[in-house]
Amino acid sequence: MESGGAFAGLHLKPSYHHHQLLRPPRTAAINLLPSSSSTDKRHLSPLPLKLQKQSHFASYSCNCSINDGSAFQVASPSSATPELADIDWDNLGFGIIPTDYMYVMKCYLDENFSKGALQRFGNIELNPSAGILNYGQGLFEGLKAYKRHDGNILLFRPEENALRMKMGAERICMPSPSVEQFVEAVKATVLANERWIPPPGKGSLYIRPLLMGSGSVLGVAPAPEYTFLIYVSPVGNYFKEGMAPINLVIETEMHRATPGGTGGVKTIGNYAAVLKAQSAAKAKGYSDVLYLDSVNKRYLEEVSSCNVFIVKGNLITTPATKGTILPGITRKSIIDVARSQGFQVEERHVSVDELLDADEVFCTGTAVVVSPVGSITHLGRRVTYGSDGVGRVSKQLYSALTSLQMGLATDNMGWTVELK
Numbered sequence: 001m002e003s004g005g006a007f008a009g010l011h012l013k014p015s016y017h018h019h020q021l022l023r024p025p026r027t028a029a030i031n032l033l034p035s036s037s038s039t040d041k042r043h044l045s046p047l048p049l050k051l052q053k054q055s056h057f058a059s060y061s062c063n064c065s066i067n068d069g070s071a072f073q074v075a076s077p078s079s080a081t082p083e084l085a086d087i088d089w090d091n092l093g094f095g096i097i098p099t100d101y102m103y104v105m106k107c108y109l110d111e112n113f114s115k116g117a118l119q120r121f122g123n124i125e126l127n128p129s130a131g132i133l134n135y136g137q138g139l140f141e142g143l144k145a146y147k148r149h150d151g152n153i154l155l156f157r158p159e160e161n162a163l164r165m166k167m168g169a170e171r172i173c174m175p176s177p178s179v180e181q182f183v184e185a186v187k188a189t190v191l192a193n194e195r196w197i198p199p200p201g202k203g204s205l206y207i208r209p210l211l212m213g214s215g216s217v218l219g220v221a222p223a224p225e226y227t228f229l230i231y232v233s234p235v236g237n238y239f240k241e242g243m244a245p246i247n248l249v250i251e252t253e254m255h256r257a258t259p260g261g262t263g264g265v266k267t268i269g270n271y272a273a274v275l276k277a278q279s280a281a282k283a284k285g286y287s288d289v290l291y292l293d294s295v296n297k298r299y300l301e302e303v304s305s306c307n308v309f310i311v312k313g314n315l316i317t318t319p320a321t322k323g324t325i326l327p328g329i330t331r332k333s334i335i336d337v338a339r340s341q342g343f344q345v346e347e348r349h350v351s352v353d354e355l356l357d358a359d360e361v362f363c364t365g366t367a368v369v370v371s372p373v374g375s376i377t378h379l380g381r382r383v384t385y386g387s388d389g390v391g392r393v394s395k396q397l398y399s400a401l402t403s404l405q406m407g408l409a410t411d412n413m414g415w416t417v418e419l420k
């Protein structure tokens with residue numbers, strides 16, 4: 001699941017098992033709305049954004065514009081709370097559940113993005129010679145929106161995702177939306193899909209922005225046209241009945257990233273590269289793989305899509321992000337939260353020896369927030385952490401950060417963005 005993205009590295013509780021992840025629950029609302037099918041040719045032009053059979057929905061103006069530049073109307077609740085989508089909110093996993101709208105914005109190489117619009121969620125059409133299909137010119141992002149008890153919707157540091165997408169776009173020669181365009185597009189997409197945001201405590205709306213070379217290109221070169229797209233899907237909380245520790249295996253043959261490569265950006269190609277080691281690890285019963293640096297082969301890098309931290313006494317250490325490690329927003333936030341709670345935090349080389357000698361180990365990423373590590377296996381030697389695998393520090397940091405993200409604690413950091 002974020003078998004692209006921050007969902008990875010994760011040990012899925014039985015209820016999230018694989019077959020379920022690939023299929024929406026039986027009750028998924030695929031059929032609640034006339035969704036555009038794979039053959040629907042209308043998807044590239046904006047549709048009248050009006051939800052049907054929803055009399056309680058009224059129109060309101062959104063800050064976005066349609067491709068002809070005129071302001072458009074998007075269906076939105078007339079009251080504070082729209083009717084919730086009819087799905088089983090108590091059994092949300094991490095499978096993709098189609099929602100009502102997606103956001104699409106395009107531009108040509110050497111130009112700037114403008115005039116994005118919401119359209120019905122559905123398949124997109126690409127030329128077979130699109131840059132993303134042939135040469136992997138693509139990036140993704142991942143963030144979440146939480147519904148608060150007062151009806152407010154909270155985003156967590158969305159401008160950080162925007163900045164990270166800009167950095168990644170620069171690395172693989174793509175134009176990117178401005179931070180403001182990115183954040184406004186995220187807001188518009190979340191509001192248009194408000195009825196898919198899980199009720200407080202049931203999960204969150206996972207937001208997946210994509211940036212891709214959609215134009216046609218035959219020789220290796222940047223594509224002539226780019227598409228920025230955002231889709232969303234409701235997801236459950238990873239830890240429903242307390243935190244479940246994951247079991248990692250250190251990969252000693254394959255590497256996730258190399259110096260000078262693209263490990264530090266969220267480009268799609270990084271994820272195909274981890275599938276083989278990850279699948280092998282899962283087949284042996286591990287939750288995921290912990291990668292080592294490709295030069296010395298003894299310093300920790302990260303998990304397939306999570307960052308890693310080790311705890312020893314009052315000291316928390318995590319590998320420094322120097323190009324081969326994805327600079328996680330959860331990682332960065334956990335560092336600040338830990339410091340504010342009196343921990344000493346260091347970003348530097350972390351050796352396997354140090355890892356195996358730690359009091360606690362945990363991973364961070366948007367999907368899990370903080371995922372405690374119960375065991376690490378290195379060259380056949382298995383080291384376990386804590387009595388039940390869930391260390392005090394992991395628990396404390398998870399609780400501090402999720403309280404902030406869900407709006408249960410006062411946000412003294414200024415990280416949350418309120419939507420309404």
Ligand SMILES: *Cc1c(COP(=O)(O)O)cnc(C)c1O
Pocket residue numbers: 005006142266302303304305306307326327328329330331364365366367
């Ligand atoms: C997305 C991702 C992370 C976590 O980043 P967050 O911003 O915390 O979600 C860590 N490692 C990799 C490889 C990732 O793709």
